[in-house]
Every structure is written in structure tokens, then in C-alpha cells.
Amino acid sequence: MRVLILGGYGVFGGRLVRLLRDVSGLELVICGRSLARARAFCAAHRGAARVEPLALDRADIAGALAARKPDLVVDASGPFQDYGPEPYPVIEACIAAGVDYLDFADGADFVFGVSRFDAAAKAAGVAVLSGVSSFPVLTAAVLREMAATMEIRAVEGGIAPSPYAGIGLNVMRAVVGYAGGPVRLLRGGRPVEARGLTESRRFTVAVPGRLPLRNLHFSLVDVPDLRVVPPEHPSMTDIWMGAGPVPEILHRVLNLLAKARARFGLPAFTPFSPLFYWVLNRLRFGEHRGGMIVSVRGRADGRDVVRSWHLLAEGDDGPLIPSMAIEALIRKRLRGERPAPGARSAVRALDLRDYEALFAHRAITFGFRDDTGGATLYREVLGPAFDGLPAPVRALHDGAGSRRWTGSASVQRGGGLLARLVCGLVGFPETGRDVPATVAFAPERGAERWTRTIGRKTFASVQAAGTGRDRYLLIERFGLATFALALVRDGNRLLFVPRRWSILGIPMPRVLMPSGESFETERDGLFAFDITVRAPLVGPIVAYRGTLAPAEVAEPVPRGRSERVS
Numbered sequence: 008m009r010v011l012i013l014g015g016y017g018v019f020g021g022r023l024v025r026l027l028r029d030v031s032g033l034e035l036v037i038c039g040r041s042l043a044r045a046r047a048f049c050a051a052h053r054g055a056a057r058v059e060p061l062a063l064d065r066a067d068i069a070g071a072l073a074a075r076k077p078d079l080v081v082d083a084s085g086p087f088q089d090y091g092p093e094p095y096p097v098i099e100a101c102i103a104a105g106v107d108y109l110d111f112a113d114g115a116d117f118v119f120g121v122s123r124f125d126a127a128a129k130a131a132g133v134a135v136l137s138g139v140s141s142f143p144v145l146t147a148a149v150l151r152e153m154a155a156t157m158e159i160r161a162v163e164g165g166i167a168p169s170p171y172a173g174i175g176l177n178v179m180r181a182v183v184g185y186a187g188g189p190v191r192l193l194r195g196g197r198p199v200e201a202r203g204l205t206e207s208r209r210f211t212v213a214v215p216g217r218l219p220l221r222n223l224h225f226s227l228v229d230v231p232d233l234r235v236v237p238p239e240h241p242s243m244t245d246i247w248m249g250a251g252p253v254p255e256i257l258h259r260v261l262n263l264l265a266k267a268r269a270r271f272g273l274p275a276f277t278p279f280s281p282l283f284y285w286v287l288n289r290l291r292f293g294e295h296r297g298g299m300i301v302s303v304r305g306r307a308d309g310r311d312v313v314r315s316w317h318l319l320a321e322g323d324d325g326p327l328i329p330s331m332a333i334e335a336l337i338r339k340r341l342r343g344e345r346p347a348p349g350a351r352s353a354v355r356a357l358d359l360r361d362y363e364a365l366f367a368h369r370a371i372t373f374g375f376r377d378d379t380g381g382a383t384l385y386r387e388v389l390g391p392a393f394d395g396l397p398a399p400v401r402a403l404h405d406g407a408g409s410r411r412w413t414g415s416a417s418v419q420r421g422g423g424l425l426a427r428l429v430c431g432l433v434g435f436p437e438t439g440r441d442v443p444a445t446v447a448f449a450p451e452r453g454a455e456r457w458t459r460t461i462g463r464k465t466f467a468s469v470q471a472a473g474t475g476r477d478r479y480l481l482i483e484r485f486g487l488a489t490f491a492l493a494l495v496r497d498g499n500r501l502l503f504v505p506r507r508w509s510i511l512g513i514p515m516p517r518v519l520m521p522s523g524e525s526f527e528t529e530r531d532g533l534f535a536f537d538i539t540v541r542a543p544l545v546g547p548i549v550a551y552r553g554t555l556a557p558a559e560v561a562e563p564v565p566r567g568r569s570e571r572v573s
Contacts, residue, residue, distance in 0.1 A: 008341060009034040011077040013065060013097070014084030016041075016048035018175035019111050019140075022330040023083060027337060028054025036075055038063040039084075068097050072104040079340070081333055082110035086181035087117040088229070089277075095124065098135055098350070102127050107134045107345070109333050109353075113142060113181060115191065118231035124350035135350035136336070141166060141299065142230040142248065144332040145362060147239060147354040149301050149316045153375070157307035157314065159240045164301035164315075165225040165249035167212055171295045172326040174252075179284040182250075184277045185229045186261055187268025192233040196244040203229050204265035208249060212298030213479035214317045215374045216392025216496035218504060220298045222476040225249030226262055235352040242305070254290050257283070297325035302378070313378040321370035331365045332357055376479075383407060384455055385494065387472045388481050392496045397529035400501055403555070409449045414533065416444040416461050416553030425545045433485055434466030435540075435549040444553050461551060480506060487511050490521075500526040519543050523550075530554055 014020040015037035024035055033056040037045045045060030052058045063071050065084065072080070080101050087094070087110070094117055101108040102124060112118050118138035128135045138144070150159060168174070185203040192201060206227040213219035228250045237243045252258055261283070264276055299318040306312065320328060335357055336346065346356065366372070376390040385404035386393045393401065403412060417440045420430055429435070436442070442462035449456045454471035466485075473480035473491055480491040481503070491507040503525040508515050523539035533554040540548040 008032065008079070008337075009036065009075065009077045010079045010081060010337065011036040011038060011061075011071065011075055012081045012083055013038050013063070013068075014082070014177075015039060016044050017083055017177070018173065019330055020081070020083035021048065022327050023081065023333055024048075024052065024056070024058065026327060026330055026334040028052065028056050030338070030341065031055040033057070033337075033341070034059070036061050036077065038071070040064055065097060069100045069104070072100060072106055077106055079107045079109065079337070082108070082112070085111065085113070085177045086184065087112040087114035088181050088184055090117065095121070098124055098137075101135065102131050102133050102350075105131055105133060109136050109139045109336060111140050111329065111333070112138050113140065113178075113230055115229050115231050115234045118143070118352045119234040121350050121352060128350040129348045132348045133350075134346040134348050136346055136353040136356055137351070138231040138235065139332045139336065139353040139356060140329045141332070143232040143235050144353050144356050145299070145328070146232050146248075146301055147236055148357055148359045148362060150236065150240065150303070152359045153301075153303055153314060153316070154240060157303070157305045157312055158242045159303055159305045160242055161245035161304040162236070162243065162301065163208065163245075163247040163249075164299070165210065165228070165251055166299045167210075167220060167223050167225070167251035167253075167297055169295050169297040169320070169322075169325050170253045170291045170293050171323075172297060174284065174287055176280065176284045179287070180277055180280040182228070183261070183280045183283055184275050186276060187265035187273070188229075188275060190227060190229045190233065192227075193237045193243065193246050201227060202265060202269040203227055204261055205269050206247075206249075207262060208247070209476065210251070210300050210302070211476075211478040211480075212300045212317050212319060213376075213390075214298075214319045214372050215376060215390030216395065216494070217319055217372055217374075218493050218495050219317075219479055219506075220294070220296060220319065221506065222478065223251035223253070224255050224258055225251040226258065226265075231352060231354075235354045239354060252287070253293060257287060257290060295322050296320065299328075311379070313380075315376045315378055316373065317376065318371065318373040324369040324371050327369070328371070331362070335361050335365055384470060384472055384481075388479060388494050389496070392494075395496060396501055397499050399529050399532065399534035399556075400527050402557070403527075403534050406448065407450075409447070411445060411447045411558040412534065412555040413443070413445045413558050414553055414555035415441050416536075416551050417441060418461060418549065418551040419547075420549050421541070421545070421547035423546050426548045429542075429545065429548050434464055436461035436464040436466075436551060444555065445558075446555060461553075477507065497526070500528045502526045521545075521548070523547075 012020045035058045038061045042062035049058045049060045121137040189200045190203045204226045211222045226249050230248050232248050297320045302315040418436045420438045445460045447458040454469050456469050458467040469484045471482045473482045477491045483490050489509050493504040495502040508520045521542040523541045525538045528535050535554045537552045539550040
């Protein structure tokens, strides 16, 4: 099978080649305006798939089709928003030559307009699919899965690339080009025109049981979903899609420029694209992680519901996701599964199970959440991951109302002066082994108060589900200090990972945030806890470890039982 890839040595084309490099019998023609760059890319290629360079301008596509006779053309060039009044010469040439066509188009108008070639493509027996990327293929697959159990009314969400993902110049041209320009979407059941990058929302991407991304600033982008997804769901009245690139300071500069263009009728800022491209690809810091979120409001079983889907991608696997849809379609074709003839958006090209197969061997995870409310505290924060916890951990956190668990614990206090001062202020227990331990739980204004008595010391905290920037985090308040904790399921352990903290509501520097490995698990059929608290400039503060059971069935740990003290 021979595939001709326009923009084959670019960001998306290059990643597609990387994804297909293990496929023997596949010939990939790497096309672009620069023969030198195409040759350099092919020279660096390693894999079973064969590659060959070709200098090719889009205007000469008809000649290349006649000379190379590919089975498939993939357009990975763009920006598709800038193709002018006649944006479809490549598609027309493919139909005339009887060659199937796929593209990475991210322009809503471009993808929406492809259907005009449907009759001609069917007559020629050619499959033309546009927008074969995360937007709209993955979004649409998620929404079809959710529509099986609910009526979809409103959709919002977006993509948050890793700061280390790298962004192509053409993508930057597209984004800067529509900043402040018209973006058509559905709002209140009516088509309306908004302005790109002038509207912003905040989301937290939080796959159940995984370490979430930090709460991010997303801005409205011109993606195919806004036009091609609503017809798939007749009950849909609203759709909004954004992107959350970091660093946020550069993102907000784009917001200001977009608002200035919209307010004063300025021309597009496309000439500044190289500058933004240069800066964005050099200001790289923070976690090498990315994600995606789709949040849906609608009706199910006669009631209003809110549900969401989250995806997390670690390291270098995230940037591959936009290219995976075309990878999947090429692999399917090699198995004899070719898309039906016709020209259309790729909104139905793949299902979520297709993506599951693509993600299986990569550090990419996803999951659904029910955000309607009404669950117990830890169920609300953890979502479906709660059900995978050990039975004693579920039992302790699934209780409602006032209750008490008892057992024993071993404690080691820090020896430093500051550590002793902190222990005294909070009321942390004194050093000891196998001392009695009791935890009393009591509802308190939408939260839950934990009163711990270990040995002769009693200390308390108040726990609640996070909101706003702390969405999907557990908020725990010890006196003047408040901590936002991620609940992470690690096998049979529930980890508590500090993400933010404040004193008297004033955000504190992360570099000074107390930390230490803390988790809950099961030990000998009992609820087990292992808490370690240390802080920069202070060192170890306290570590306590033990087991608990409901007060009415508590079995104290025998004296002298071996206990590790952290």
C-alpha cells in the first residue's frame, strides 16, 4: 500500500510516520516543498515501513497522483483556514484520480464544507474524510458513548497539550489567524458567532484515580466539532470547545490580542505567527503531561445529569494522539476495512474502542465521571476509581453521618525544633508504639470533620470536595492551613498527593508545601493508614502508621506486634 503524505516531514505528518514505522509492506511518500528536508527526514527514519522523499507543492498534486499512483493521500499540511476561496483542489484531484483522501484539517468551515463533494466521491468510488484528528473524531466517539445512556443537551471541553509537545508553525498560523476572528457555534439552540480566543473557561482534567492536571485556562478555538458534532445529537443546544496551552502568561497575551482585534476591527495577527511559534517552543516548563476533557449536561432517567470524560497522556505519548486517528484508519485498511465511498467529516470514522486499542501500549488513560452530585465525599472525588479500592478503605469512606473507628498506631515525631513546634500547634501525637487510636467522623456544613485521638493527643481536620480551581481534589483544613490533595489509586493503595496549599486563604509557594508519602490500604483485613509529613526547611515533622476497624467490631492489634515507623 502506498500513502502520499503532504507535509510528511512536518509535526503531524512526522508523527504519523512514526506511528506507522512498524508496518511492513507500507510505502510512505514524504512530501513537502523542501526536498532537502524530505530527504533528511527519510534518512533518519527507522522501521519496517519504507519511506521516500518527494518535493511537491499542493498545486502540483494532480501530476504527483498520476506519476506515483498512491492508494491514499493524507493531507497533513495546512493551515486549512488559509486555503482561500477555493480550498479543495487536493480533494478534487483525488476524486478525479480515484484515490482515497484523509486530512488533519482543524478548520471548522473547511471540514463542514467537504460534504459538497459527496456525490462526486461516491460516483468515483472514493472515500474522502476530513478532520481525521482528535477534534472531532475522538470528541465524537466520546459523545456517542455518552449518548447511549443520556440525552445530550450541552457540551463543553477542550484539549490541554503538554508544554513540551511542540507546536508546528502552521498550527500557530491557524490559531493566531482566527484569534479575535469569527467562530460559529451553537448557543441556546441557535447558531451564533463568537470570537476566537476571546472567551475563556477553566477546567481540571482528572481521570478517576489518576494524578490530575493542574486547573487550566482554556480559550475558545475554531475546531470542526463546533459545526459537525451538533447534527449528530438533535437534542444538543450548546457546544463550546477550547484549548489550554501553557505557559498561561503567553496564552493570556493571545487573549488580549484577540479581544483587541474583535473590539477595534484590527486585521488578523498572522504576521506575528513566527514570533509566537518561536516563544511557545522555547518557554517550556512544568509537567510533561497533557490531557483532554469533554463535559456534558443533559437528561437521563427523567432527571438532569452532568457527566464528563477525561484523558491523560504522559510524556511524549500525548503529542501522538492527533495522528492516531489516521494511523487507525490506515491499519484498518490494511486489514481490508476501507471507509465507504463518499465525502464527509470524519465524525463517525472511529469508536472509543478503536482508541482503546491505540492507547493500550502507551501511557494514555481515560475515564468517565458522573458530576451530578449526591455521592459521598471520597466517591465524589475519586469517581469510579473508588470501587477499585480495598474493601476496608471503601467501608471507612462510604459511611454517612457520625461514626467512629478504633485501632492502634505507631508514631515517630521529628526531632527538630521547628518540627516539635508544628507538632505542638497542630496536636500531632507523641512518639510511641502500638498506642490506642480512634478516629471520629462527623458531618459539618457540607464537609466532614475528622477527629483523631492517638495516644494522649487529639487533633482534627475538616475535609471537603474541592470546587473551582480545586475541582476533583480533596480539600483538608488543619486550623489556619488548607491543603488541596489529589487522591490517586496505586494498586491497592490510595495515595494523598499535595497539589496546592494556603494559609488564611492566601496561596503559599509550592516549594514550601509540606509533603511526604501518605496512603491508605488494607492490612490483615483491616483499614490501614501510613501518613508521613515533612516540610522544606523543617524536615520530618511526624509519621504515624496503624490500623482501624469500625468501633463495634474493632480488633486491637496485639501489643508487641512489629510496626514500621517512617
